[in-house]
Amino acid sequence: MSRTFVGMPPFPTxxxxxxxxxxxxxxxxxxxxxxxxxxxxxxxxxxxxxxLREAGKRIKDHTLRHLDHxxxxxxxxxxxxxxQVHWAADAAEANRIVTELVRATGETxxxxxxxMATQEIELNEALxxxxxxxxxxxxxxxxxxxxxxxxxxxxxPAIHKNRSEIRDIFQDAMGRWGRPAPEGLTDRPAxxxxxxxxxxxxxxxxxxxxxxxxxxxxxxxxxxxxxxxEGNGRMCLTLPETLIxxxxxEKVLPRWQDLEVFLQLLPRSSTAERMNPYTSTWTGxxxxxxxxxxxxxxxxxxxxxxxxxxxxxxxxxxxxxxACLNVCPVYERAxxxxxxxxxxxPIGAILTPQLRGVESELDASxxxxxxxxxxxxxxxxxAIDIPEVLVHLRERVAEGGGHRDGHRVEGAVMRxxxxxxxxxxxxxxxxxxxxxxxxxxxxxLPEKLPLPGPAKAWNDxxxxxxxxxxxxxxxxxxxxxxxxxx
Ligand code: SF4
Numbered sequence: 001m002s003r004t005f006v007g008m009p010p011f012p013t014x015x016x017x018x019x020x021x022x023x024x025x026x027x028x029x030x031x032x033x034x035x036x037x038x039x040x041x042x043x044x045x046x047x048x049x050x051x052l053r054e055a056g057k058r059i060k061d062h063t064l065r066h067l068d069h070x071x072x073x074x075x076x077x078x079x080x081x082x083x084q085v086h087w088a089a090d091a092a093e094a095n096r097i098v099t100e101l102v103r104a105t106g107e108t109x110x111x112x113x114x115x116m117a118t119q120e121i122e123l124n125e126a127l128x129x130x131x132x133x134x135x136x137x138x139x140x141x142x143x144x145x146x147x148x149x150x151x152x153x154x155x156x157p158a159i160h161k162n163r164s165e166i167r168d169i170f171q172d173a174m175g176r177w178g179r180p181a182p183e184g185l186t187d188r189p190a191x192x193x194x195x196x197x198x199x200x201x202x203x204x205x206x207x208x209x210x211x212x213x214x215x216x217x218x219x220x221x222x223x224x225x226x227x228x229x230e231g232n233g234r235m236c237l238t239l240p241e242t243l244i245x246x247x248x249x250e251k252v253l254p255r256w257q258d259l260e261v262f263l264q265l266l267p268r269s270s271t272a273e274r275m276n277p278y279t280s281t282w283t284g285x286x287x288x289x290x291x292x293x294x295x296x297x298x299x300x301x302x303x304x305x306x307x308x309x310x311x312x313x314x315x316x317x318x319x320x321x322x323a324c325l326n327v328c329p330v331y332e333r334a335x336x337x338x339x340x341x342x343x344x345x346p347i348g349a350i351l352t353p354q355l356r357g358v359e360s361e362l363d364a365s366x367x368x369x370x371x372x373x374x375x376x377x378x379x380x381x382x383a384i385d386i387p388e389v390l391v392h393l394r395e396r397v398a399e400g401g402g403h404r405d406g407h408r409v410e411g412a413v414m415r416x417x418x419x420x421x422x423x424x425x426x427x428x429x430x431x432x433x434x435x436x437x438x439x440x441x442x443x444x445l446p447e448k449l450p451l452p453g454p455a456k457a458w459n460d461x462x463x464x465x466x467x468x469x470x471x472x473x474x475x476x477x478x479x480x481x482x483x484x485x486x
Pocket of ligand 1: 382
């Protein structure tokens with residue numbers, strides 16, 4: 001069973017140890033640079049990428065504005081097609097619903113197609129407590145599960161492992177979970193893929209219950225859509241007798257036609273492919289074809305609260321392509337585990353603190369896990385202004401919505417600055433005093449100055465800005481006087 005993120009330290013602490021791991025950094029640098037270069041070429045092939053990006057943004061924004069309407073339409077469509085819809089307000093309720101649905105089948109094993117929503121609610125762990133084994137079937141998820149590890153990337157959860165590490169995991173752990181790895185397994189990709197194929201086939205043919213997520217849900221038809229590259233997901237979606245799909249409420253789209261936009265945006269942004277290798281769609285149940293029982297569990301788990309935030313709600317546009325991770329200099333050095341949640345990288349830094357709140361030390365640290373370089377915004381196929389949301393969330397943390405110890409100094413500075421800007425006379429006096437003292441202020445504070453922790457760190461990496469001789473307002477007043485005298 002893979003571990004959970006519960007009890008992870010705040011980002012700076014976790015990143016301090018991960019940045020010292022040379023192997024991890026080498027694996028990540030190689031993988032992210034390869035994907036980002038391929039993505040840039042795939043995107044450059046399309047003349048209308050900017051229009052597609054705008055269309056994706058508009059469809060998502062429209063849907064989020066009318067989310068209640070489209071979710072009700074989706075429920076009616078799924079029910080009419082023979083499925084059953086369940087509503088889960090939080091992770092505990094979602095886990096309870098899924099556990100009861102599996103128990104009702106009498107089974108104690110399920111196969112899973114990769115699903116961020118089930119990682120978010122830690123479904124595997126909840127099922128394990130109920131005596132139900134959940135087998136991951138996405139290759140990278142399988143590596144994470146066999147290695148008793150945590151996922152570190154949205155698209156490639158085992159991105160932090162290289163081929164020889166994967167070979168070792170297969171040799172050590174496959175036998176404990178089912179069919180062992182073949183004798184003499186090497187780290188050649190074809191051999192590793194064949195070992196996984198044989199191991200998984202046994203599970204596909206035995207499983208009576210499948211659990212999936214979905215990339216999109218179409219309100220007008222009640223259709224769910226999964227995009228994947230290996231075909232393992234398709235086995236999970238078609239072979240079992242019961243299919244349970246666990247999906248965040250923000251994944252709904254109004255119409256079939258909307259898929260046209262996202263089936264272009266997502267593959268090019270994620271795997272740099274022109275077209276997705278396996279796109280599976282299913283609508284309710286059909287006699288004699290595929291699962292005969294279909295349940296859709298719609299998960300809120302903080303999404304409605306996120307929707308209420310006029311700046312932060314844009315995070316719900318995310319289509320989980322992972323392009324923002326692959327260009328982020330902070331992610332590249334710190335790795336995905338440092339973010340302490342199912343959603344790592346820039347999107348994790350804005351989504352997790354909104355879904356979970358900023359009360360814990362870890363969640364309050366996430367909006368600061370960025371250099372604000374803006375590369376994430378540039379590549380995002382649905383134009384989420386991640387830097388804007390990061391700054392917005394930092395404000396929330398600094399104002400006391402978060403872990404108070406971590407950002408008390410910043411909160412005090414912000415309150416003092418607000419007061420100063422509200423009192424023009426005091427601001428003018430401070431500016432004049434600063435101008436008069438400019439000769440006394442060194443460009444760089446001496447290192448020996450006994451500055452406390454955060455202030456020292458701030459000073460170590462910055463030069464002080466040069467103070468002007470006079471304030472802007474004094475300069476303006478003089479200019480006006482000169483002008484009226486002419
Ligand atoms: S925020 Fe944008 S770039 Fe990042 S995973 Fe989501 S859709 Fe992709």
